[in-house]
Amino acid sequence: MSKKPASSTNSRRKAPKQRSWFQQNQEVAVDSLWRLLAEPGSSLLTWSVIGIALALPVCLLLFLQNMQQLNGNLDEAGNISLFMQMDLDQQALENSRAEIVAMPEVSEVIVITAEQALDEFQESSGFGNALEGLDENPLPPLLIVTPGSEYLTSLPLLATELESRPDVDSAQVDLEWIQRLFAILGFAERVTTGLALLLGLGVILAIGNTVRLAIENRRDEILLVKLIGGTDAYVARPFLYTGIWYGVGGGLVAIFLILLAFTVLSGPLSQLLVLYGNDFSLTGLNASNALALLVTAGGLGIVGAWISVLRQLKKIEPT
Amino acid sequence: MIKFDSVSKRYPGGHEALLNVGFELEAGEFAFLTGHSGAGKSTLLKLVMRMEKASGGQVIVNGKNLNRLSRRQLPFFRRDIGVVFQDHQLLFDRTVFDNVALPLLVAGYSNDDASRRVRAALDKVGLLKKENQNPIALSGGEQQRVGIARAVVNKPVLLLADEPTGNLDPELSAEIMDLFHQFNQVGTSVLVATHDLGLIDTTKHHVLTLDQGRLVQQGRTS
Numbered sequence: 001m002s003k004k005p006a007s008s009t010n011s012r013r014k015a016p017k018q019r020s021w022f023q024q025n026q027e028v029a030v031d032s033l034w035r036l037l038a039e040p041g042s043s044l045l046t047w048s049v050i051g052i053a054l055a056l057p058v059c060l061l062l063f064l065q066n067m068q069q070l071n072g073n074l075d076e077a078g079n080i081s082l083f084m085q086m087d088l089d090q091q092a093l094e095n096s097r098a099e100i101v102a103m104p105e106v107s108e109v110i111v112i113t114a115e116q117a118l119d120e121f122q123e124s125s126g127f128g129n130a131l132e133g134l135d136e137n138p139l140p141p142l143l144i145v146t147p148g149s150e151y152l153t154s155l156p157l158l159a160t161e162l163e164s165r166p167d168v169d170s171a172q173v174d175l176e177w178i179q180r181l182f183a184i185l186g187f188a189e190r191v192t193t194g195l196a197l198l199l200g201l202g203v204i205l206a207i208g209n210t211v212r213l214a215i216e217n218r219r220d221e222i223l224l225v226k227l228i229g230g231t232d233a234y235v236a237r238p239f240l241y242t243g244i245w246y247g248v249g250g251g252l253v254a255i256f257l258i259l260l261a262f263t264v265l266s267g268p269l270s271q272l273l274v275l276y277g278n279d280f281s282l283t284g285l286n287a288s289n290a291l292a293l294l295v296t297a298g299g300l301g302i303v304g305a306w307i308s309v310l311r312q313l314k315k316i317e318p319t
Numbered sequence: 320m321i322k323f324d325s326v327s328k329r330y331p332g333g334h335e336a337l338l339n340v341g342f343e344l345e346a347g348e349f350a351f352l353t354g355h356s357g358a359g360k361s362t363l364l365k366l367v368m369r370m371e372k373a374s375g376g377q378v379i380v381n382g383k384n385l386n387r388l389s390r391r392q393l394p395f396f397r398r399d400i401g402v403v404f405q406d407h408q409l410l411f412d413r414t415v416f417d418n419v420a421l422p423l424l425v426a427g428y429s430n431d432d433a434s435r436r437v438r439a440a441l442d443k444v445g446l447l448k449k450e451n452q453n454p455i456a457l458s459g460g461e462q463q464r465v466g467i468a469r470a471v472v473n474k475p476v477l478l479l480a481d482e483p484t485g486n487l488d489p490e491l492s493a494e495i496m497d498l499f500h501q502f503n504q505v506g507t508s509v510l511v512a513t514h515d516l517g518l519i520d521t522t523k524h525h526v527l528t529l530d531q532g533r534l535v536q537q538g539r540t541s
Binding site: 018234 | 368396408421428
């Protein structure tokens with residue numbers, strides 16, 4: 001920068017060295033944090049309120065995520081049983097199997113011949129003797145079709161398509177409970193999203209109100225700073241950082257609560273899942289999720305603080 | 320430095336605090352503003368600081384027409400003006416040093432630069448040894464001197480003081496006035512509002528006398 005010739009009123013005023021924007025922000029950020037730590041009791045209380053409000057929806061979301069993973073492990077439940085035409089011989093059955101397994105939606109096809117079906121039925125039904133009296137096998141050959149897991153939701157479509165084959169008599173899907181599970185999960189997801197939005201709003205308001213009190217407490221200082229030439233940005237900055245620290249502190253409390261909840265729940269939940277025959281591991285909060293939670297919490301904090309700052313600082317004018 | 324051109328100030332509710340006031344204060348001048356309490360001294364200072372806006376007329380301070388000063392420009396305008404308050408307006412949650420440093424912090428000075436200027440200002444008012452104390456531990460006269468150090472630390476072109484000796488005994492008052500003179504001698508324009516006529520040597524100073532919002536007397540004898 002070139003020095004311009006000083007005017008008469010400015011001749012005594014050397015251009016002062018300025019602190020950088022970054023340095024000023026850093027100082028204010030540290031100072032705001034110290035102010036919160038200087039009152040550990042009330043700060044911890046606020047952090048806990050925010051932490052609980054954040055932990056609740058995050059726990060529910062993680063629970064849903066786990067349920068969906070569980071769902072992914074259950075794809076064998078989405079089989080289609082194809083009851084074939086009675087008159088198909090062994091060779092024709094093998095051909096049908098080859099054709100169906102070649103379809104992109106299908107991952108596996110198991111053949112159960114009419115004889116195998118009969119044997120199985122005799123063993124498991126207790127009607128063995130009665131069946132021996134029949135001179136003809138009344139059971140059709142069966143193909144059990146397992147679709148790829150990504151086609152699980154379009155099972156009915158696949159079933160209809162298979163049923164239209166000439167060699168298939170009828171196709172049966174036992175889907176109802178999966179559909180119900182999906183419906184419940186979808187509903188739960190919606191509820192969780194709504195809850196997350198509401199609690200997020202609650203966090204914004206809680207931080208906004210706390211920052212409003214902080215602004216009131218420093219009213220004299222704000223008036224003075226405005227009189228000696230503090231810009232609106234300068235006056236607002238410490239309170240925006242206060243909001244961020246309330247948010248981030250609340251986020252840390254939330255992470256602690258979530259880890260605690262998962263530690264307590266993982267034992268019983270694993271037992272429950274073993275009963276369902278699943279080799280299933282509980283997915284908790286990973287590092288990137290935790291980071292996202294902290295960033296979100298800090299973001300909610302700055303939004304809450306911003307609202308208070310906009311409302312309050314205009315009101316505090318030196319008169 | 321300060322120019323009032325038929326300035327009026329009417330507060331909501333109809334109270335006329337200033338009526339058709341006109342005067343001019345040259346750069347480098349030392350002026351007193353006197354009158355009974357309620358005569359409009361504080362209102363006039365508030366107009367100079369742009370804490371209030373004139374209802375009529377023009378106020379021009381440091382080359383800026385305050386009627387046209389935007390909210391954005393206001394802080395930068397105020398950085399060139401030092402103010403000494405009757406009740407000091409010191410912050411008791413920080414040291415003397417930090418109180419004096421506040422205008423520099425606000426203006427974004429580097430820490431080195433700020434420290435140097437704060438020490439120089441405290442030295443000037445004779446309180447360098449008390450820089451680490453809390454101002455609440457100081458006497459009234461000392462607190463006022465901290466307020467003065469804070470007002471001049473940014474080397475303002477204009478120094479305003481509202482009843483700066485209001486709560487001080489005559490000896491301390493004379494010390495404070497002496498400080499103002501020293502700043503005036505290095506080029507700072509000074510405007511002191513006071514009802515303490517004993518402080519004013521009318522042969523030396525520009526004196527503005529207000530009565531019920533009107534400028535009734537204006538003398539410049541230097």
